[in-house]
Amino acid sequence: MNKIIEADVVVCGGGPAGINAAIAAGRSGAKTVLVERYGFVGGMSTAALVYPWMTFHTTEGKQVIGGIAQEIIDRLIEADASPGHVRDTVGFVHTITPYHPEMYKIVALDMLKEAGVRLLAHSFVDEVLLQGDDTIGSVRLTTKSGKIEVKGRLFVDTTGDADLAYLSGAPCLQGRDGDQRTQPMTMKFRMRGVDLERVKRYMLDHPDEFYKKTPFDELERLPLSGVLGFYKHWKEANLPINRDQVLFFTGPAEDEVLVNTTRVQGLDGTDVEHLTEAEDAGRRQVMMVAKFMRDQLPGFERASISSVGAQIGIRETRRIDGVYALQVDDVVQGRRFDDVIARSGYPIDIHDPSGKGVTAAWVQGDGAYDIPYRCLLPQRMTNLLAGGRCISTTHEALATTRLTPSCMATGQAAGTAAGIAVKRGVAPADIDVSELQAELTKAGALLG
Structure with missing residues (x-):
């Protein structure tokens, strides 16, 4: 009963x-x-x-x-x-709110x-x-x-x-x-061991490689909260992921980032077989993106994956x-x-x-x-x-x-x-x- x-x-x-x-x-x-x-x-x-x-x-x-x-x-x-609420150094919105x-x-x-x-x-x-x-x-x-x-x-x-x-x-x-196609799913992951000061220095030296709304005039004094760009590196890597840039956010730890760069398209998040396929594809993309970032991006030379989502993110x-x-x-x-x-x-x-x-x-x-x-x-x-x-x-x-x-x-x-x-x-x-x-x-x- x-x-x-x-x-x-x-x-x-x-x-x-x-x-x-x-x-x-x-x-x-x-x-x-x-x-x-x-x-x-x-x-x-x-x-x-x-x-x-x-x-x-x-x-x-x-x-x-x-x-x-x-x-x-x-x-x-x-x-x-x-x-609390901090300035978004990507520049897409005014504030973002990191949390543990x-x-x-x-x-x-x-x-x-x-x-x-x-x-x-x-x-x-x-x-x-x-x-x-x-x-x-x-x-x-x-x-x-x-x-x-x-x-x-x-x-x-x-x-x-x-x-x-x-x-x-x-x-x-x-x-x-x-x-009836939906926005893509993303398998998010964290990396530790990132030199964020080196990332910021590279951004200031190469502003053309980052999102046009990045607040470069404030970046010297703002703590780095997010990064969108590395366009040249991403294009040269030519990974089989259907997007055109790298996106990550900093924290919670001082040497940590959350990477929002994988993209799984054309699958239905309400279909169990599609979801199973998406989980597989997303985790394989995580390994691919993490290797690219470690090998190619300044500041990520000593970085490694610290966690991956328990499930794929669904928009x-x-x-x-x-x-x-x-x-x-x-x-x-x-x-x-x-x-x-x-x-x-x-x-x-x-x-x-x-x-x-x-x-x-x-x-x-x-x-x-x-x-x-x-x-x-x-x-x-x-x-x-x-x-x-x-x-x-x-x-x-x-x-x-x-x-x-x-x-x-x-x-x-x-x-x-x-x-x-x-x-x-x-x-x-x-x-x-x-x-x-x-x-x-x-x-x-x-x-x-």
């Missing part, structure tokens, strides 16, 4: 969005369960070494994401596990416990049980101790892949219009087809919405699904755009919300909402909305959005 657990709010997916959703729901007083497939929380930020977090600010440096996300940063700073992933796991667990959240780790959602055509009654988990059924009043999909929505029968979309898979889909023009024009529940200053950042390049477009106006509550509401399912990477957007707009701080913000909004819906005894679509906005603002979210 199945073990049965009952809750008010069930959050599926323990990445940054799910963590923040569960904390918000738990703080509202709702009995909350968080379901996570790994033995630790953090999602792509821990399992796939997605690092650093970018960005909490606009290109002019105004902070537009706060709330639980900023609480986490503050705790990491107190634990000497993050320097192992401490993030602990900090997140502490905050979940303080909020009264029950965590079910090593648990994989494999079935959604409906009550009628439009209401989720429970989710069934596969675990080491057998099947567990978790009943809830409200459900929040923060799986990144819209697994809960898809299994429930809610409409979902995937990839770009036409061919895009399924997303809900919601009440409203955020459009690329909404982002670029910095559009405001009456039902705003989160803001972001991160630009459009599309890693080409089939080519070498990256398509970028910056936010105009005050440098930030609104994410409306309607993007969190799927069609058809009345007691389901989405947060994080699988909210309702177009393929192009997903290229900004998928970034971790944005996911943290929409996760907090989804969890807060779920808590209000439970308290008021209504469906998420019927809550008073002004009450949601007031609760978010009270909790430190930046909506103005």
Whole structure:
């Protein structure tokens, strides 16, 4: 017989969005369960070494994401596990936020416990049980101790892949219009033994070999936080990887970098056989890129691999087809919405699904755009919300909402909305959005 657990709010997916959703729901007083497939929380930020977090600010440096996300940063700073928000020496955004992933796991667990959240780790959602055509009654988990059924009043999909929505029968979309191809996957890895002063000296002596927005006029006094370029070295190496430059970020250790340079294209992150192939291809690319960097790049002569992601990093898979889909023009024009529940200053950042390049477009106006509550509401399912990477957007707009701080913000909004819906005894679509906005603002979210 199945073990049965009952809750008010069930959050599926323990990445940054799910963590923040569960904390918000738990703080509202709702009995909350968080379901996570790994033995630790953090999602792509821990399992796939997605690092650093970018960005909490606009290109002019105004902070537009706060709330639980900023609480986490503050705790990491107190634990000497993050320097906080620092200038991005790549120049793509104004700030990035380095952090130690192992401490993030602990900090997140502490905050979940303080909020009264029950965590079910090593648990994989494999079935959604409906009550009628439009209401989720429970989710069934596969675990080491057998099947567990978790009943809830409200459900929040923060799986990144819209697994809960898809299994429930809610409409979902995937990839770009036409061919449904998604942004490529990347196997990230860390290297130790890097001479970062030598890297910086080379950058200052050869600025034409690096990204045009690199802040060279500030580089002498700024700590090196990230590097995009080494164009000449990459071209000469002619590796069978379909991109045109090297990208890495520094830290957490003084001689350490996180390399974001591999690229696995044309595979579906929701297909187990494709994922298996992607893991294989990604790890082989890691070895290839690490050897190239050690042999060819100044500052990497004594470097070696110190860690590789537990899984490949996934930028895009399924997303809900919601009440409203955020459009690329909404982002670029910095559009405001009456039902705003989160803001972001991160630009459009599309890693080409089939080519070498990256398509970028910056936010105009005050440098930030609104994410409306309607993007969190799927069609058809009345007691389901989405947060994080699988909210309702177009393929192009997903290229900004998928970034971790944005996911943290929409996760907090989804969890807060779920808590209000439970308290008021209504469906998420019927809550008073002004009450949601007031609760978010009270909790430190930046909506103005």
